[in-house]
Amino acid sequence: MSIDLKTIKHISKLSRISVDEKKAEKLAGDLNSIFEFIEKLNELKTDNVEPLTSVAETTLKLRSDEVKSKNLREQVIKNSPKENEDYFVVPKVIE
Amino acid sequence: MLDITKQSLSELVENIKNKKLSSSEATKAFVERSEKSKELNAYITEDYANALNKAKTFDEKPNLDLKLPGIPMAVKDLFCTKDLRTTAGSKILNNFVPTYESTVTQNIWNEGAILMGKLNCDEFAMGSSNETSFFGNVQNPIDKNLVPGGSSGGSSSAVAAQLTPITIGTDTGGSIRQPASFTGTVGLKPTYGSCSRYGIVAFASSLDQAGPMAQNVKDCALLQEVISTYDEKDSTSIDFKRNEYSKELTKDIKGKKIGIPKEYRVDGMPKEIEDLWKKGIEYAKDCGAEIIDISLPHTNYALPTYYIVAPAEASSNLARYDGVKYGFRAEGENLIDMYEKTRSEGFGAEVQRRIMIGTYVLSSGYYDAYYLKAQKVRKLIKNDFDDAYKKVDAILTPSTPSSAFKIGEKTNDPVSMYLNDIFTVPVNLAGLPGISIPAGHDAKGYPLGLQIIGKAFDEQNILNIAYAMEEKINFKNNINDWWIK
Amino acid sequence: MSKNKSEYLINRHDNQYEVVIGLEVHAQVTSASKLFSTSATKFGAEPNTQVSLVDAAFPGMLPVINEYCVKQAIKTGIGLKAKINKRSVFDRKNYFYADLPQGYQISQFKDPIVGEGKVILDMPDGQKEVGIERLHLEQDAGKSIHDLDPKNTFVDLNRSGVALMEIVSKPDLRSPDEVNVYIKKLRSIMRYLGTCDGNMQEGSLRADVNISVRKKGSKEFGTRCEIKNVNSIKFMQMAIEYEANRQVDLIEDGQMIDQETRLFDTKKNETRSMRSKEDAHDYRYFPDPDLLPLEVSDDFIENLKSEIPELPDEKKKRFIEKFKLSPYEANILVSDIETSNYFENVIKKSDVKLATNWIIGELFAALNEKNLEITESPISPGNLSKLINLIKDGTISGKIAKTVFEQMMEGDKDPKKIVEEKGLKQESDPKALEALIDKVIDDNRDKAIEYNSGKVKLFGFFVGQVMKVSGGKANPQLVNEILKKKL
Ligand SMILES: [Mg+2]
Numbered sequence A: 001m002s003i004d005l006k007t008i009k010h011i012s013k014l015s016r017i018s019v020d021e022k023k024a025e026k027l028a029g030d031l032n033s034i035f036e037f038i039e040k041l042n043e044l045k046t047d048n049v050e051p052l053t054s055v056a057e058t059t060l061k062l063r064s065d066e067v068k069s070k071n072l073r074e075q076v077i078k079n080s081p082k083e084n085e086d087y088f089v090v091p092k093v094i095e
Numbered sequence B: 001m002l003d004i005t006k007q008s009l010s011e012l013v014e015n016i017k018n019k020k021l022s023s024s025e026a027t028k029a030f031v032e033r034s035e036k037s038k039e040l041n042a043y044i045t046e047d048y049a050n051a052l053n054k055a056k057t058f059d060e061k062p063n064l065d066l067k068l069p070g071i072p073m074a075v076k077d078l079f080c081t082k083d084l085r086t087t088a089g090s091k092i093l094n095n096f097v098p099t100y101e102s103t104v105t106q107n108i109w110n111e112g113a114i115l116m117g118k119l120n121c122d123e124f125a126m127g128s129s130n131e132t133s134f135f136g137n138v139q140n141p142i143d144k145n146l147v148p149g150g151s152s153g154g155s156s157s158a159v160a161a162q163l164t165p166i167t168i169g170t171d172t173g174g175s176i177r178q179p180a181s182f183t184g185t186v187g188l189k190p191t192y193g194s195c196s197r198y199g200i201v202a203f204a205s206s207l208d209q210a211g212p213m214a215q216n217v218k219d220c221a222l223l224q225e226v227i228s229t230y231d232e233k234d235s236t237s238i239d240f241k242r243n244e245y246s247k248e249l250t251k252d253i254k255g256k257k258i259g260i261p262k263e264y265r266v267d268g269m270p271k272e273i274e275d276l277w278k279k280g281i282e283y284a285k286d287c288g289a290e291i292i293d294i295s296l297p298h299t300n301y302a303l304p305t306y307y308i309v310a311p312a313e314a315s316s317n318l319a320r321y322d323g324v325k326y327g328f329r330a331e332g333e334n335l336i337d338m339y340e341k342t343r344s345e346g347f348g349a350e351v352q353r354r355i356m357i358g359t360y361v362l363s364s365g366y367y368d369a370y371y372l373k374a375q376k377v378r379k380l381i382k383n384d385f386d387d388a389y390k391k392v393d394a395i396l397t398p399s400t401p402s403s404a405f406k407i408g409e410k411t412n413d414p415v416s417m418y419l420n421d422i423f424t425v426p427v428n429l430a431g432l433p434g435i436s437i438p439a440g441h442d443a444k445g446y447p448l449g450l451q452i453i454g455k456a457f458d459e460q461n462i463l464n465i466a467y468a469m470e471e472k473i474n475f476k477n478n479i480n481d482w483w484i485k
Numbered sequence C: 001m002s003k004n005k006s007e008y009l010i011n012r013h014d015n016q017y018e019v020v021i022g023l024e025v026h027a028q029v030t031s032a033s034k035l036f037s038t039s040a041t042k043f044g045a046e047p048n049t050q051v052s053l054v055d056a057a058f059p060g061m062l063p064v065i066n067e068y069c070v071k072q073a074i075k076t077g078i079g080l081k082a083k084i085n086k087r088s089v090f091d092r093k094n095y096f097y098a099d100l101p102q103g104y105q106i107s108q109f110k111d112p113i114v115g116e117g118k119v120i121l122d123m124p125d126g127q128k129e130v131g132i133e134r135l136h137l138e139q140d141a142g143k144s145i146h147d148l149d150p151k152n153t154f155v156d157l158n159r160s161g162v163a164l165m166e167i168v169s170k171p172d173l174r175s176p177d178e179v180n181v182y183i184k185k186l187r188s189i190m191r192y193l194g195t196c197d198g199n200m201q202e203g204s205l206r207a208d209v210n211i212s213v214r215k216k217g218s219k220e221f222g223t224r225c226e227i228k229n230v231n232s233i234k235f236m237q238m239a240i241e242y243e244a245n246r247q248v249d250l251i252e253d254g255q256m257i258d259q260e261t262r263l264f265d266t267k268k269n270e271t272r273s274m275r276s277k278e279d280a281h282d283y284r285y286f287p288d289p290d291l292l293p294l295e296v297s298d299d300f301i302e303n304l305k306s307e308i309p310e311l312p313d314e315k316k317k318r319f320i321e322k323f324k325l326s327p328y329e330a331n332i333l334v335s336d337i338e339t340s341n342y343f344e345n346v347i348k349k350s351d352v353k354l355a356t357n358w359i360i361g362e363l364f365a366a367l368n369e370k371n372l373e374i375t376e377s378p379i380s381p382g383n384l385s386k387l388i389n390l391i392k393d394g395t396i397s398g399k400i401a402k403t404v405f406e407q408m409m410e411g412d413k414d415p416k417k418i419v420e421e422k423g424l425k426q427e428s429d430p431k432a433l434e435a436l437i438d439k440v441i442d443d444n445r446d447k448a449i450e451y452n453s454g455k456v457k458l459f460g461f462f463v464g465q466v467m468k469v470s471g472g473k474a475n476p477q478l479v480n481e482i483l484k485k486k487l
């Protein structure tokens, strides 16, 4: 198992983190040693094991359909990096 | 009266209740000591002036029925605090000021405590040495250039150095227990679902738990009593009968069955750790506990499992930091460029590494081989504990495979850094409560901790065992205030 | 099935192509608050005024599910005769977009809340069954606005987190007409159930359209393209026609069809490849660790079943059997819940046959002309049934009734009053009619003689004259009888 630079580029695209050559090489090295360590799991046969998603052995509780959150526009926009009173602003997207 | 900052939480509460001490006096003492302790770099954000004001307000009309009456404290900077900057140790949240309060911290303020500031931590709680923080590493008060552990490193350092009488941390794979162990303090990771995750910056949702950190077991029990509540705002919060942990605390643990898992004797474990464990077993016996050998056969698979599950969840949890709604933004030519630059400049190397791991193990073609596999092994690990608890009431292990290491010692070797959490991670994977108590020193005089792992929702039992053993161990931390000029 | 008159085929040279269509319909759940947060869902609010900290994905915010939305999804599943899954799981669908604040959409991937079901379409040449693959609950995204600023895109998160039911059909549809009927039928079922208002203008109902083509008779599916987010039936039909022809042209040209996501440009009436294709999507679905599996009990489902009203198919059957309506009439009357309610209210107190004709005929035409919905009808069901009773008991003739009806359309007036005020009551007094008829015969002596000498066609002339002289109010049946005697 070896993670090559092409794979690093692919996952960096998926995770929206830019990597240059140098960073990609460092990441490839780190990830390969981490995955070598992770491969230990292959020693185990797990065909008949139920996957565990949550340790909380209860089920989802349901809330009633009530509107409680008021107009928070000021609060919600306040922390956004671009000044606009009504909207969040991002560089122009062309669809 | 004893130097105020040398007092434990329980002593401070008693003195305030008996009106021997005011909140202002206490707050002033801890603020002053914190100010003199900048070299530890335990704080990211200080809020001293506000704290002193709040203490004054408290003293004007003190409500002495509260559990934490006018007690000053600082908290890990992973808890969102209303109107006070919350960074999660990251550049990407460098300027983020929440308009809301986490449930856990709200519970604390409701009992009368006063916020002094926000404590340093590994970026997004990803680290075991507090070296991944955007705000720099934290010094362990035990020794200069020694890591305080992580990710709750600012918290452990601040409690050990008595900058705050108590604090709260979060523990995803050992982030409370390992730093507690490295600093000679007590740290409890509660049962998953015991403390609400609402308002805590998420790292790995199925593993994250907030918990108390203190100088002794009794203080820890009191704080756990305050922070553990059922919360409708967290769908994974569990509605179970919570004890009044501090009131019900007892040293009577006669007849308790304590399991010793043979798989925790890992290859290359220092003899000092082995010896500490043996000593711990003797202490437990002295307290009247019955020692039983048990097996947790999948222990060795816990870390690899953790390094799939935690990064997978983190890669998704951290997708919201995209420069649009809040936090840092790097300008870009277009939306994608803006995202990529923001996240590349906003996140540190370890966070990026984990996002990449997580993205990879979830990506098409690898999900079954990694993520699904890890979930299955997680089930096996949980089954191990379930089986063990048919025979025993609690499990005793070392907290960490070594004492605190030097700053920079492991930063270039992620795997050796990850191995720090080898004894703590299984507990998170199984959702169980675990407490680390200081139990001795290594040859260098650095503290070492023992971990007591309980059944789910059985915090009271492990607190009791810890309380009983604490007395027998009679640990003294060697802190000489080297950082104070 | 035998030969299908409305079969939709594309002919090129000597080849005939069939179109295979599957729909992913996104139906907004009618709920007051969002799927995982407590902010409002009202349409048309000021931008970003219905956004909670959860919807904007602030650090530490967590989803808590809305029970009502779960119930609405299950009800819809019952309406689609589908399997309800007692255990379902919420997954995260991970991708970055400006109007997706979490960086993932909470949806259901492996274990949806509703499994396989079916919808029956009434096509001109018979019924057709369309399979439902699944229905799952998911969050809507926000809205990106590209035309408010030359350099920037603005984002409004009011829709972010609104509950959607994604209803996925099997690839059973074969023509734009079938798509039309399918969407209308789905909409009708959900409106009967009250689970989605079906308002396409407000975006409460949108669809992703999957299209492929294949040579007629072929059993294999062609490569499909997905046309995203089409928000009107007309556009869906236009998009299908364009896209199917595009694919046929490619095949005829010996080219391959790329499996891709496309956009329907409503201005140019064409589909085109979406730019975001540049990095093939990998959504990295995994169970949302902030949410536990959703489990519902048998009791929970049974309770919901007991709340399910009579649905269009059952209602149609009842109308045909009980009221002896034709399938055509029944179909029209059950097509939406308001119409069927109107009909049933009218026939509470009046003749079914007349009511059916008046509603399908006069009323629909009049509403159509004024561009009104049946709920906005100026004539209440009560007054329409009064009008029908006036016809039935002979108070007014059918012809006069039309005049009264027109008056009623101008404002909801009691037809009895209109008849009284305007003196439109039918003349049914034999004595009065005899006098009238005597006068008409008197005035047209020569025609009467002609009639008696065998020109029986002139009978109609006399009826017309009597009606004319009576101002249309003479009871035509009596006029007939008396005229026969007198002439
Ligand atoms: Mg779709």
Ligand SMILES: [Zn+2]
Pocket (backbone or CB within 6 Å): C026, C138, C166
């Ligand atoms: Zn969808």
